[in-house]
Amino acid sequence: MQELLTFTIIGLSTGAIYAVVASGLVVTYTTSGIFNLAHGATGMLAAFTYWQLRFDWDLPAPVALFVTLFILCPLFGILTERFVMRGLQGTSEVVKLSVTVALFAFMIGAANWIWPSDSGRQAFLKFFEGNTVSIGGINVSWHKLITFGCAILVAIVLRLLLFRTRMGVAMRAVVDDRALTELNGGRPDRVAMFAWAISAMLAGLAGILLAGEQQLNIEPLVLLVINAYAAAIIGRLTSLPMTFAGAAVLGLLDAYYLQFSDDSWFPQSIMGFGISGIRASIPTIVLFIALLARPQSRLRAGVVRFREQNKVPTWSTSIMGAVGLIATTVAISGMLTRSNTLLLLNGFTFAIVALSLVPLTGYAGQMSLAPLTFAGLGAIAMSKLPGDGNLLTLIAAVVIVALVGALVALPAIRLSGIYLALSTAAFAVLVTKLIFNQKQTFMSGNISVPVLDIPFIEINTPRGRLILASFAFSFLGLGVVAVRRSRLGRRLIALKDSPAAAATLGMSLTRTKLAAFAISAGIASCAGALAGDKVSPQQYDFTQSLPVVLLAVVGGVGSVGGALFGGLLLGGNSVLATVVPTLKNVAKILPGTIGVTLGRNPSGAAAQIGDAFRTLLNRWGLLAFSAGGAFLIWVLDAQYIISHWAFFIGGIFWILAVTPNLVAIVDGTSRRRYLAGAFLSIGVVVSLSIDWDNAVDSTGKRLIALILIIAFFGVGTQRLAEESPRLHRASPDAVGLTADFTDEELDHAERELGVVL
Amino acid sequence: MSLLEVRGVMVRFGGVMAIGGVDLDVQAGEVTGLIGPNGAGKTTLFNVISGMQEPTAGSVHVSGVDVTNEAPHRRAKRGLARTFQRLELFSSLTVRDNVRVAAELAALTNIDETVDNLLEKVGVSDLAEKTAGDLPTGSARLVEIARALATGPRLLLLDEPASGLDEAESDRLGILLHELTADGLGVLLVEHDMSLVMHVCDRIFVLDLGFIIANGTPHEIQHDPKVLHAYLGAPS
Numbered sequence: 001m002q003e004l005l006t007f008t009i010i011g012l013s014t015g016a017i018y019a020v021v022a023s024g025l026v027v028t029y030t031t032s033g034i035f036n037l038a039h040g041a042t043g044m045l046a047a048f049t050y051w052q053l054r055f056d057w058d059l060p061a062p063v064a065l066f067v068t069l070f071i072l073c074p075l076f077g078i079l080t081e082r083f084v085m086r087g088l089q090g091t092s093e094v095v096k097l098s099v100t101v102a103l104f105a106f107m108i109g110a111a112n113w114i115w116p117s118d119s120g121r122q123a124f125l126k127f128f129e130g131n132t133v134s135i136g137g138i139n140v141s142w143h144k145l146i147t148f149g150c151a152i153l154v155a156i157v158l159r160l161l162l163f164r165t166r167m168g169v170a171m172r173a174v175v176d177d178r179a180l181t182e183l184n185g186g187r188p189d190r191v192a193m194f195a196w197a198i199s200a201m202l203a204g205l206a207g208i209l210l211a212g213e214q215q216l217n218i219e220p221l222v223l224l225v226i227n228a229y230a231a232a233i234i235g236r237l238t239s240l241p242m243t244f245a246g247a248a249v250l251g252l253l254d255a256y257y258l259q260f261s262d263d264s265w266f267p268q269s270i271m272g273f274g275i276s277g278i279r280a281s282i283p284t285i286v287l288f289i290a291l292l293a294r295p296q297s298r299l300r301a302g303v304v305r306f307r308e309q310n311k312v313p314t315w316s317t318s319i320m321g322a323v324g325l326i327a328t329t330v331a332i333s334g335m336l337t338r339s340n341t342l343l344l345l346n347g348f349t350f351a352i353v354a355l356s357l358v359p360l361t362g363y364a365g366q367m368s369l370a371p372l373t374f375a376g377l378g379a380i381a382m383s384k385l386p387g388d389g390n391l392l393t394l395i396a397a398v399v400i401v402a403l404v405g406a407l408v409a410l411p412a413i414r415l416s417g418i419y420l421a422l423s424t425a426a427f428a429v430l431v432t433k434l435i436f437n438q439k440q441t442f443m444s445g446n447i448s449v450p451v452l453d454i455p456f457i458e459i460n461t462p463r464g465r466l467i468l469a470s471f472a473f474s475f476l477g478l479g480v481v482a483v484r485r486s487r488l489g490r491r492l493i494a495l496k497d498s499p500a501a502a503a504t505l506g507m508s509l510t511r512t513k514l515a516a517f518a519i520s521a522g523i524a525s526c527a528g529a530l531a532g533d534k535v536s537p538q539q540y541d542f543t544q545s546l547p548v549v550l551l552a553v554v555g556g557v558g559s560v561g562g563a564l565f566g567g568l569l570l571g572g573n574s575v576l577a578t579v580v581p582t583l584k585n586v587a588k589i590l591p592g593t594i595g596v597t598l599g600r601n602p603s604g605a606a607a608q609i610g611d612a613f614r615t616l617l618n619r620w621g622l623l624a625f626s627a628g629g630a631f632l633i634w635v636l637d638a639q640y641i642i643s644h645w646a647f648f649i650g651g652i653f654w655i656l657a658v659t660p661n662l663v664a665i666v667d668g669t670s671r672r673r674y675l676a677g678a679f680l681s682i683g684v685v686v687s688l689s690i691d692w693d694n695a696v697d698s699t700g701k702r703l704i705a706l707i708l709i710i711a712f713f714g715v716g717t718q719r720l721a722e723e724s725p726r727l728h729r730a731s732p733d734a735v736g737l738t739a740d741f742t743d744e745e746l747d748h749a750e751r752e753l754g755v756v757l
Numbered sequence: 758m759s760l761l762e763v764r765g766v767m768v769r770f771g772g773v774m775a776i777g778g779v780d781l782d783v784q785a786g787e788v789t790g791l792i793g794p795n796g797a798g799k800t801t802l803f804n805v806i807s808g809m810q811e812p813t814a815g816s817v818h819v820s821g822v823d824v825t826n827e828a829p830h831r832r833a834k835r836g837l838a839r840t841f842q843r844l845e846l847f848s849s850l851t852v853r854d855n856v857r858v859a860a861e862l863a864a865l866t867n868i869d870e871t872v873d874n875l876l877e878k879v880g881v882s883d884l885a886e887k888t889a890g891d892l893p894t895g896s897a898r899l900v901e902i903a904r905a906l907a908t909g910p911r912l913l914l915l916d917e918p919a920s921g922l923d924e925a926e927s928d929r930l931g932i933l934l935h936e937l938t939a940d941g942l943g944v945l946l947v948e949h950d951m952s953l954v955m956h957v958c959d960r961i962f963v964l965d966l967g968f969i970i971a972n973g974t975p976h977e978i979q980h981d982p983k984v985l986h987a988y989l990g991a992p993s
Contacts, residue, residue: 501845506833506862
């Protein structure tokens with residue numbers, strides 16, 4: 001009995017922390033409609049900051065707490081809202097989620113940079129460490145009591161804030177109808193800013209409390225958010241009391257599991273599968289159940305308007321692109337060292353995984369946070385199925401994983417948007433914990449995936465695998481193009497653009513979603529099945545999926561080229577550290593930094609570069625300038641002022657990064673274009689002045705550095721030069737007010753009004 | 758037997774009564790008007806008929822078959838098609854592909870020909886290769902009608918098709934409706950343009966605050982004191 005009480009107290013205290021985190025999620029979701037995946041990471045950063053102030057710099061606890069919770073956290077929240085989230089109005093759920101993923105990646109990178117793991121680090125102490133108080137014969141630490149107190153205080157303060165203050169009333173008004181609040185003189189932007197500040201404070205508080213219980217580690221603090229998702233979903237993302245109840249239930253489940261799992265009656269394995277992974281999966285299972293218990297998302301008309309635009313790919317361009325990619329890879333691969341070949345191969349693997357998101361996310365608008373999970377399943381299938389990696393094995397593996405993909409989508413199919421995305425995240429975590437971590441699947445930590453066995457062709461060198469990967473990407477990419485141009489492709493787009501219209505025209509949304517998920521899972525499985533090497537479960541972990549999703553969206557998830565760009569960028573990024581050691585830390589935050597600016601350009605980088613070239617074709621002056629610049633770089637090379645490598649890299653930089661940006665810089669109206677011009681000039685100087693022959697010691701690294709320089713300076717300039725697009729939230733476009741008047745409409749208006757316009 | 762029979766349909770949102778027991782019939786080969794002030798429940802009734810909103814009570818029959826619990830896409834297979842008051846075109850597809858998706862869903866054999874004919878019929882052939890999201894409201898409404906017709910419907914629900922149309926387009930819409938009903942199609946029309954409604958409708962239902970307060974021929978409706986009261990608030 002006494003034991004039960006102990007575990008109840010432990011459980012409730014854990015639940016109290018979940019409640020604080022989850023209420024922060026609810027506050028931002030309801031006021032800005034953005035589900036903040038980076039919420040846990042905010043708490044993690046706050047805990048580290050507090051540790052820095054309190055234990056490293058020895059400030060008194062109240063001062064450290066005040067500075068962290070009441071100055072830095074609100075400031076962080078305000079800056080996030082102002083500079084990252086505000087640009088996201090009018091974008092799709094996919095872009096919104098990706099930006100929070102980017103923020104997540106950015107914060108983890110920053111924490112790794114500032115606080116590299118170090119065993120000699122000062123310990124993170126509980127509040128009043130060592131003090132306990134006896135309740136019913138059980139010693140409870142003061143820290144736990146303080147945790148309870150904080151949760152209760154948060155509940156009371158939030159209640160008072162929302163119902164008794166002007167700002168609270170304004171917040172609730174924004175929840176009800178943002179546009180209407182604005183029309184009535186309310187200021188939704190300020191309200192949202194306030195909400196993000198509060199949310200960051202709540203995350204910070206929870207992070208500090210949890211760090212006291214579990215020590216200062218990045219991962220558990222960040223994944224804390226999964227528990228919070230479950231609680232917030234139980235509260236249906238809107239109800240704070242339900243959220244608190246959900247958090248308490250989760251905490252108790254965890255504690256009771258801990259208590260009973262050691263008892264003799266408790267099964268240690270089911271059908272030979274160890275279930276030790278269950279404890280870590282409890283929140284995920286609860287999340288899954290809570291998601292499925294949600295009522296079917298109702299078909300509503302007139303909800304979403306997308307800013308993203310992608311054209312239908314033509315066969316001629318696609319085939320040229322595919323042939324070009326294979327030819328380039330064959331040519332380059334001869335120059336690469338073994339280790340660089342493997343790095344580029346890695347980039348192609350990511351590109352195939354990113355490609356799997358094109359039909360699902362880009363076309364059909366369904367978000368998946370689990371693409372690498374399907375790659376992992378593909379790797380397992382390829383290694384376990386008979387045939388030792390011949391083509392039939394590959395096909396069987398793809399078909400099996402595609403079926404699994406459809407099966408996973410089946411229960412989740414009733415959901416849409418954020419709920420669907422979260423259920424794929426839950427699936428990814430479950431598979432990681434319960435399947436990848438099993439002895440049966442990954443014996444001794446890794447398995448060996450056989451190399452694809454094609455008749456008459458021997459592929460056993462890394463170079464062979466690289467060419468195979470480029471071939472696989474091209475083949476699958478053409479398949480995706482074929483899908484886009486087919487009946488199914490049009491249906492996928494219809495599903496994204498207007499589910500309501502699609503359904504009333506006779507389309508089964510369920511069947512279309514299932515097809516999208518199956519195709520996506522099938523493509524992703526190839527990335528695993530073609531690994532042709534030893535693979536470990538960590539490679540396919542849920543947290544590894546997030547950067548892939550992020551960079552696919554950054555590259556442009558609506559097109560095959562975007563997927564390739566995003567995948568290579570991610571593959572290349574991990575190498576930046578080895579290329580230029582001083583940039584090691586920059587590499588950690590780079591994907592996140594690129595991603596948080598997505599709000600400005602939801603179609604992705606690849607689409608934008610293409611558009612920029614098309615505009616340039618009509619501008620002779622700028623074309624001449626571009627040609628002149630390229631000529632000048634050649635002259636510099638011919639006069640031996642710069643090396644051949646600098647000529648090569650600078651020239652490509654000029655063509656791919658400078659030229660497409662010229663129009664925006666010349667035509668821009670704001671002062672930002674000077675900034676953009678300066679940034680781009682720095683890029684030119686950097687690409688020309690680095691001593692590529694000696695400082696960078698291999699061709700592969702030079703190529704990767706080239707891609708990164710183009711991505712960083714080229715894409716960065718685009719984002720700088722562009723006015724941030726602000727859509728009017730009262731949505732006049734929905735009623736057609738934004739369309740230009742036609743001549744007839746003008747005539748009509750003149751007649752009706754009796755005036756000449 | 759009527760093409761569409763709505764019996765006792767009621768919809769509550771929480772404590773708010775949106776529709777309070779509506780009976781309505783649409784006959785094949787006729788244009789039936791559904792008018793009423795803003796907030797009367799017209800779009801909600803459309804959502805119930807097309808399956809996007811589950812009614813709290815009541816039933817919907819299409820050609821004598823009870824479809825009350827069927828999903829929207831099943832009703833479409835029974836010959837029900839609709840347009841939307843706030844446009845619901847597939848904005849990233851071209852105009853042609855918008856209509857094409859619908860034709861493909863209806864499993865027609867000569868899709869290209871059907872699509873061309875429909876674009877011609879509503880008068881947007883010259884816009885065929887434009888992206889639907891870039892269209893002005895008037896053209897977009899016409900494309901929605903073409904798209905709905907591409908499913909080969911027996912019953913067409915039009916939600917304010919003339920709003921955003923200029924006078925010429927509006928006239929052409931009237932002619933189009935006559936042609937369609939001549940082929941045996943039944944049309945249920947929600948519209949605020951009274952001259953169009955009075956001109957094309959064979960029968961009109963008037964909805965106010967969730968209840969049908971009058972129904973009859975255009976002539977009867979124009980002289981019904983209850984209708985005047987609902988629209989103008991004048992004492993009857």
